[in-house]
Each structure stands twice: as structure tokens, then as C-alpha cells.
Amino acid sequence: MSPLSLVPIPSSVHETGGAPLVLDERTRPTGDADAARELTRLIEARTGLRTRELGGDGGAPATAASAIDLRVEPGGAAESYRLRVAEDGATVVGADAAGLFYGVQTLAQLIEPDTEGWVIPAVEIEDAPRFAYRGVMLDVARHFFDVPAVRGYIDRAAGLKFNALHLHLTDDQGWRLHLDSRPALTERASGSSVGGDPGGFYTKDEYRDLVAYAAARHMIVVPEIDMPGHTHAVGLAYPELAEDPVVTEHMLEIVSDYGGEPPAAGEAYDGLAVGFSSLRINDEATYDFVADVFGELASLTPGPYLHLGGDECLGTDPADFAAFVARASAIVADLGKTPVTWHEAGAAGGLHPDTVGQYWGGVTPTDGMDDTARAFVSRGAQVILSPADAVYLDMKPRADSDLGLTWANGPTSVRRAYEWEPADVIDGIGEADILGVEAPLWTETVRTPADIDALAFPRIAAAAEAAWSPATGASDQRTWESFRGRVAGLAGLWDGLGIRFDAADEIDWVR
Template structure:
């Protein structure tokens, strides 16, 4: 019997050889509103049917019930009914996504196979990141990405809102950031920004899919755009042979003070870390962002600050992490900040390789020594912007070359950094940087199916994960993804005819 096309893999599945639950126009879907709406949308997209909410003898019911871990759920399917219970609305929403994956053709009709399923997440933080700074992505694209991620039980949307190429969210306290510094993008493409209303809409839309928005203003590096708006806060670019090589390989001019940057190099910019005006700026932008963001986290970057002196970098990340903590938020920083004195609550995000190099693992361990936890984003496993193979038209290869779907799946979170236990890991996040990504079609091509591998690493029990099983299960999702208009990459490692 083929494996059920469930991704991420549930904690427990029993599929008896019994009569399935058949779906037609008389099927009733009722109960908790978010879950009911989610499954109704999948049914309509996958089958073309519009379930009747009032008449019919076969019923799908979503019901809150006490007991169980946060976001957990239980599903029972037989010939007469489908029952999904959970202790919270998120669990019911995820039950709806699981049922959506189970919808299968049954001759000329549709059915959900008989099954008893219990499920709960491995990690509390299950994220994707979308870089809207290198290339700006409009509101509708962000919403579509939220829908795609939430369907795989990912619950965090990390938005990379500023970089050398542009600043992407409107702030009343510092209006020149979007008036002056938002128009650029890699390759000279159009820029853009989100108004405060747009940002609020993203936050609300994500919340309706049980996703938390984690906004990032990256600093003290990756800040050339800040210097366009407030030149008194920025150091002149520090050029290197590496930056010149990037410009030669990928095109674009070298960074110049006061001129919008459209290239792909990193590590040349820095804020003036010894100037008190810089910390006034930090207090303004994160203070306003905190008021706009109901979630618990604010990300301040701290990566690739190659143009900032070591001592100055240490002073900067210490002060900024404390500014954010004093706002009542939990700071997040890339792992480089772990080597410095920072607020003890700061969560570290590790972007080194699955086999750590250059002491990156020790910097990540520093967050744990402070009593905080880490998010794992190993670049050679879960960076969604890497090419699948050398022939891919978009994507990059700096993270140990192309990242196949098998390599994206094969890593184990608890085995990456010695000395970091399961309890020290807040979760897993799959970033999508957008130097080569211009459209939703580009996002789909690079993210799918690797985003599903990241989702399984974040959700599923470690002892149940298996590459051969994943290959079969992911192949079975092709019809659903096609119906949803997701232009996924048909990896030759997967038998897509299984669906």
C-alpha cells in the first residue's frame, strides 16, 4: 500500500483497510471557523466542489477539546464522518491542512481514506524567511507565501525588511527611510515598501493562518540604504578584493556613498557605532516596530558586519539587544552576535553549515550559555535560495554548492552543534534570500519542494524521519500543489507520478 501523502510526517498514523469517507457537494464541514474555512478552501481548489454547510449526512467536524500539547491535534476518519479535535485553534487549523493532503481521487469522485492520526510539533518555532530587501515583493506575494508555508504547518514568517539595497517598511519616526532609501533593488530592478497599513495587513493575515511575523532590521552591517536616508549615521563603504570579485562575477557597480546600491556584495557597510545619534536611530526604529508587531520577537541582524571593528561590533550588539529587551520584546540575532556581550534573552540564529566551520558553532553555543535558545538555519540544508543543481537558472551556490532535495532533507537538527541539546533549540527556519528572486513564480520554484523538507525537520519526530518515505510522500503531493498553482521544481530524485 502506498504511503499516505502527508508532509510533515505525523507522529502517529493508523490506516485500516476500511471504507473511506467520500466527499461530494452534500458534504458538511462545520465547527471552528479557521479550520472550517481552511479545509473548505482546499476542497474547492482540489476538487472543484463547494461543500454544503447545511445539508448532508456525511460530516467533517472541527472541535476544540482540552488536553494535549499546543498545536497538537487528533483526526479520526471513517465512512460516515471525519472528526478533528485539538486543544487550540492552531491545532485544528493544522488538522485541516492534513485532511487537505489526504483528499484523493476515487474514480469520478473524491475521498479521504479511513485513518486515525495523532500529531504534535517537535519544535515550537517553525519558520520561513522572505527577504524583501534585495528584491521587493508586493503584499499579495507575501500573502501567497504565507498560505504556502502555513499549509506545511510552519508558524513563523521572518521578514528581512532592510539591507544595503533598500528599506522596506514605512516608519513615522524616520520617514526618509522609505522616502529616499526604498526605491532600489538588485540589478536596478524597481524597489518599493510597505506602508504601515500594509504591514498591519501582513501581520493580521499571517495571524489568521496561525503564523507569527518576526520583522528584521539588519544592522550594523547591511545598512547602505540607511546611509542614503541619513548619511550622518553611516560609515563610508569599506571595499575589499572579495567585493570587487562579486561585482565582476554578478555585475553591478561598487558601493558608493550616497548612491543606491544594486549589486550583490555584502560586508562593506556599517553604521557609526560610536555615535550616540546611531542609538537614537535604533531606539526610534525598533520602538516604532515594536508597537506595530504583536509577536514576541524583533530581529536585529548582526551578521556579516565585516566593515565594523570587532570592539565596536561588540558594543553595538550589546546596546541594541538591550534596547529591544527594554521594549518588552525578545531580541533575535544571527549567530555572529553570540561571541559578544548581549542581553541574556537574545535568541541566536545559526546560519553556518551542517558541519560547522570557522567557529560558527561556538558563537551559537554562546546564546545557550547565556540561558537563551537557538534557531537552526544551516545554509547548506535549508537556504531555499540555493540552486538545486548546476543547471538551475536562478539561485546561488555559495553554501557548499547546489542543494538537492535529498541534501535538504538529510540533516538532523540535534546533530548540528555539539553541546546544544534538543531543549536548547527553539526551532528551525528556512530562509529565502532574493538576490535572484523577482516573482512569486521564482519563490515557488526555489522553495518547493525543499520547504517541505524544512517543515518536516521542524515538525516531525526525529525517529520517524526517513528519506525513502519522504520521497514517496512528497511525490504524492504533486496533484495538490498543481491545483493550488504552485510551480514547484520537479526534482529527478522524486517520483512525481506517485500522485
């Protein structure tokens, strides 16, 4: 018997051995209208079947064999659901709307062809997430992606039970969100991208559209305005706020390896080197800028988190860096939002104690990165784990891949993306200290939605399992061999949804 194609693997799966539910044109999801609409979309993508009228009690009654009941019954854990499939019908019950949505995703993954046509095997599932925060990050600063492209990525991530989209909105190469308080940012600093490609930006209405689209799929948006480094673009718009670039020998080596020109004050930057830019830390005008930017961003963002970056500030004096992130995190907290920073900011003694740290070091920490990550926990906050050599989706999947980079310990295979355990990464940071897992996709080499798919899939599914499913060792299905068998069966669903995934030869794909 082939494994059920369930990713991320649910908390509890029991195949009852009964006859499957046969799907046909009579199949009619009933109950919650939003969930019924989503299931109908997924059934058609997977099978080509056009099912009956959606939701409610209107229309002709469905036969018992084709009924799929979808409903919310409060009382369970947040985002949890129960699912039952038998020959006479199926039921998905969510503890809340998000849980029902995730149960629908699981039900769609179960659809498989057989001699009857299309069936769903008889099964009973109870499921709930391991971590509250399950994120993906899309860098729209190195290369810009329009609203339809980001919507597509939201759909793909939500289908794997991710509930947060971290948008990296600014970097040395461009500023991607219009703000009324600082209009020169998009007027003067949004037109460039890596390699001289066109830039772009979101209007406030477009950003609101993305927030609403994500919310309809039970995802929050976590916007990032990276500072005090990664701010060369700010200097194009407001030169009085930015220091001149600090060009080191290491940076010149990167320029030599990847092309382009070294950064120059007042000129758009389209290279790959990092760490050369900084805001003017000791100028009060800088903090007026921070307050304007995050104040307007907070008004646009209903989610609880604002990300202020804080990584790779190689051109900033450490004492100045510490002073900056302390003040900037307090500004964000005073807006009623929880600050998020990359783990480097953990070294700052005055960092706001509620600040969440995002760890991007390796699965085996080096260079004191574990110390700075533990500092967040010592203040009573939590961390998000994004180990670069496991869940950075922009790493090459193979050495000969056209897309991606290799700086995070070489290419990252699907197996390496899967075989890590969040609670084992940093000594002293256990289950309760981890807010969740996030899989970033930086876009230095990524230009199109097809490029996004090719780098993200199937490794994004491995990250989804680390974020949602029971811990390694807590389930006999939380193994590489189990995962590679289960993800293989998702090829048909992904094809139907138009996902142009990398058919990695580590997986024996079932199409």
C-alpha cells in the same frame, strides 16, 4: 499500497483498513467556522467539488457519510490535534485553534482520487509539533514583494505547519517599511533593488495587514532590521549615521563575478556583495536611531520577537561590533520583546542574555561558527537552526538551475535539504536548546512569486518535516525514501493551490 501523502509526517499514523470516506457535493464541514472555511477552500482546490454550507448548525443537514466535524477541545499540547477518518465521517479535534488548523491541513493532504471519485482513506492520527518555532524567511530587501505576494507565501508556509514569517525588511539595497519617526528611510532609500530593478516599501497599514493575515493562519511575523552592517540604505537617508563603504579585494571579486558597481557613499547600491557597510558605532545619534526604529516596529508587531541582524559585519571593528549588538539587544529587550540575532553576535560578551541566536553556518560548522552559536545557550537562551547548505531555499537546486546561488557548498538537492538532523548540527546544542528551525529565502535572483515557488518547493517541505516531525531515527518514516514517496503525492494539491513548484527529478511525482 502507495504511501499517504503526509508532509510533515505526523507523530502517529494508523491506517485502520476500513472503507474510505467518499467526498461529494454533499460533503459539509461542520463545527468551527474558521476551520470549516479553510477545509472547504482546500477541498475545492484539490477536487473541484463545491461542498455544502459551512459551519454551525444552519442549513440542511448533511448525510452521515458526508459529515466532517471540526472542533477545539482544550487539554492537549499546544498546536496538537487528533484526526479520525472512517466510512461514515471524519473528525478533527485541535487542542487549540492552531492545532485544529493544522489538522485541517493534514486532512486535505489525505484526499486522493479513486474509482469512487474523491476519497479520504480510513486513518487515525495523533500529532503535535517537535519544535515551538517553525519559520520561513522572505527577503524583501534585495527584491521587493508586494502584499499579495507575501500573503501567498504565508498561505503556502502555513499549509506545511510553519508558524513564523521572518521578514528581512532592510539591507544595503533598500529599506522596505515606512516609519513615522524616520520618514526619510522610505523617501530616499526604498527605490532600488538588486540589478537595478524597482524597489518599494510597505506603509504601516500594509505591514499591519500582513501581521493580521499571518495571525489568521496562526503565524507570527518576525521583522528584521539588519544592523550594524547591511545598512548602506540607511546612509542614503541619514548619511550622518553611516560609515563610508569598506571595499575589499574579495568584494571586487564578487562585483566581477556578478556584475554591478562597487558601493559608493550616497549612491543607491544594487549589487550582491556584502559586508562593506556599517553604522557609526561610537556616535550616540546611532542609538537614538536604533531606539526610534525598534520602538516604532515594536508598536506594530504583536509577536514576541524583533530581529536585529548582526551578520556579516566585515567593515566593522570586532570590538565596536560587540559594543553595538550589546546596546541594540538591550534596547529591544527594554521594549518587552525578545531580541534575535544571527549567530555572529554570540561573540559579544555584553549581548542581552535573552537574545535568541540564529545559526546560518553549514550542517558541519566551520570557522568557529559553532562556538558563537553555543554562546547563546551558555547564557540561557536558545537557537534557531538555519543551516545554509540544507535549508537556504535560495540555493540552486541543481547546477543548471536558472535561479539561485551556490555559495553554500554548491547546489542543494531535495535529498540534501532533507537528510540532516537538527540535534546533530552543533555539539553541545541539544533538543532543549533549539527553539526551532527556519528556512530562509534570500532574493538576489528572485524577482517574482513564480520564482519564490520554484526555489521554495519542494525543499520547503523538507524543512517543514525537520521543524515539525519526530527526530530522525524516532520514526521509521523519517527517512529520505519515505519522504520522497510522500511528497510525490502532494503534486495534485499543490497544482490545485496554484503552487508552481520545481518538479525535481529526484521525486516520482504523482499527478
